[in-house]
Amino acid sequence: MGENPVGHTDALAAPGTPAAPDRPGRPGQPGQPGQPGRRMRADAQRNIDAVREAAKAVFAESGVDAPVREIAARAGVGVGTIYRHFPQRSDLVVAVFQHEVDACADAARTLAAEQEPGEALASWLRRFTRFVATKRGLAAALHSGDPAFDALPGYFDQRLRPALASLLKSAAAAGAARADVDPNDLLRAVANLGQSADGDGSAHAERMVGLLIDGLRYGRTRSPDEGP
Numbered sequence: 001m002g003e004n005p006v007g008h009t010d011a012l013a014a015p016g017t018p019a020a021p022d023r024p025g026r027p028g029q030p031g032q033p034g035q036p037g038r039r040m041r042a043d044a045q046r047n048i049d050a051v052r053e054a055a056k057a058v059f060a061e062s063g064v065d066a067p068v069r070e071i072a073a074r075a076g077v078g079v080g081t082i083y084r085h086f087p088q089r090s091d092l093v094v095a096v097f098q099h100e101v102d103a104c105a106d107a108a109r110t111l112a113a114e115q116e117p118g119e120a121l122a123s124w125l126r127r128f129t130r131f132v133a134t135k136r137g138l139a140a141a142l143h144s145g146d147p148a149f150d151a152l153p154g155y156f157d158q159r160l161r162p163a164l165a166s167l168l169k170s171a172a173a174a175g176a177a178r179a180d181v182d183p184n185d186l187l188r189a190v191a192n193l194g195q196s197a198d199g200d201g202s203a204h205a206e207r208m209v210g211l212l213i214d215g216l217r218y219g220r221t222r223s224p225d226e227g228p
Contacts, residue, residue, distance in 0.1 A: 048085050048095075050075040055096050063137035064093050090148035093141055097152060101159050104131050108163035118176025121167040122213045125190055128160070129209045132194025139195060160187060177216045186216075 054075035058066045071092075072079045086092040107127055111120040142149050164183045171177035193208045 044085075047075075047077050047081050051077060051082055051085065051092070052095055052099055055092050056100065059093075059096060059137070060134040064089070064141050065137060088148070090141075090146055093138070094148060094152065097135070097138065098155060100131060100135075101156055104128055105159040105163040108167055112167060112170060116176070117167070117170040117174040118217075121171040121177060121216070124164070124167055125186075125209055125213060126206055128164075128187075128190055129194045129205050132191050133205045171216075178219045180219075181216060186212075 051071065055071050058071050058074060062070065068079055068082055072082055075082075082092070086095065104124075104127060108120075108124050111123050114120070115123060142152055161183050164187060168177060168181055168183055168186070172179035172181075189212060190209055193212070194205045
């Protein structure tokens with residue numbers, strides 16, 4: 001295997017490890033160029049997007065400690081490109097996590113527009129389950145004590161809780177779900193089920209969440225057109 005272009009080992013720096021002197025400085029935001037105000041070149045943005053998507057897939061398969069060469073190979077870029085945009089492993093983990101959280105939160109609006117309220121809620125909960133179940137090693141990283149991850153739980157809550165609350169409110173108003181469910185409780189319940197996924201990936205978690213979704217319908221207020 002060829003020499004690392006920037007003279008580092010295969011693994012990105014572990015969470016909390018200072019960047020080596022020959023690495024670029026830490027960007028102001030994960031996955032963003034380190035010089036504020038300069039418009040990012042299109043090819044640089046494509047590289048960042050490719051690295052983030054590759055890291056998402058590799059993290060799901062091998063965990064957040066996967067070798068950087070595996071990520072680079074899947075993204076079709078050099079190892080140096082990854083270090084240039086993500087000097088530390090934590091930068092890449094944060095970028096992947098935030099992007100996935102945003103996609104999950106934004107899906108709530110799309111589902112609400114395309115499906116009936118009860119089905120939109122169920123679809124979003126299944127999507128959230130898959131999101132949690134495929135983030136191997138993420139929980140350990142978030143609880144590692146690395147200050148780079150300190151803001152992530154708040155980001156998680158800020159983006160996902162309102163998304164779920166809106167779906168719950170609509171489902172309850174439509175008589176498709178009970179009205180006394182706290183979005184925080186439901187997020188925690190689904191997250192716990194997702195983290196318990198075993199050898200069959202998210203399949204077991206999704207089956208358990210299916211039972212939870214059925215429970216949301218217990219005690220609901222029936223809509224007038226349902227009859228007795």
